[in-house]
Amino acid sequence: MPNNSIITHSLRSAIGVFSDPVFYKVDKDVIAQFARAIGDCNPIYTDESHARSSRHGRIIAPPTFLRSMEPPLPGETYSISYPEVFDGGSKWEYFEFVGEGDTVSVSTKIIDLKERKGSLGPMLFIIRETIYINQMNKKVALQRSTYIYYQTES
């Protein structure tokens, strides 16, 4: 029985290996742009005097702001022969707030690969964990995300 797995040696070897960290500076302009894009007009994201008098003492970022630092998709780093990809979902764990003045380092590793046959035909699920660390070397968040690679039925 031929092996129909599309998981390359390179992809399988990547499991558990963190990417080199990429650093992002967080300032109030990028926070304001993100808040505008998602349509959230909470003043904690844009109003300096409101934010300074809050518990945070500064402008903070919306919870999913860290998506603006998303590492490249697995398919951009490894050869995956299924051309289509869906974002299957994310699990966020939050430890610290992110806000104006922070520098966040972002690193990701694949933690699981699963091949399945389903309604979309043969699929490859790639689960990865991304870790976000601030300039005080504190972990601010973890994101576990699932990407589903598949072929279009034509």
Place this chain on the structure above:
Amino acid sequence: MMTSQLYFEDVEAGDSLGPLRKDPTTRQLVMYAGVSGDFNEIHYDQEYARIHGLSNIILHGALKNAFLAQMLTDWMGDDGEIKILSVQYRAPDEPGSPVYCKGLVKTKDVVGEEHLINCDIWLENASGDITTPATVTVSLPSRTNSSTAF
């Protein structure tokens, strides 16, 4: 938009969250592509979406995640914290149609000094179908402390 602060004691199992109505447009998906770096054409190029098996362009899953997070921060107030937020993108949503963020408080828990609330939350489309089921644990301040301790 100013929200009041929610305290642990104000919440009961069975309480509703939302609804928060969002009206995503193609323009919003372009803006979100710009701030997120997700420029996949399925979110703004109709022809591309159709070639790739979709009947219409669709929302970024992460934008739906952001909508749900907004419902939570609106509900909690500035002193609340999201601890764990887990979302699944089960079905696509399209711009040009409203989506509704909703939720239900399931359980309350005190773990050490943390006052935690566990909720089921979700995004519904205009037909009432749940496209994006999710679960969340948040931490709220408690009135039992004289200062704002969490």
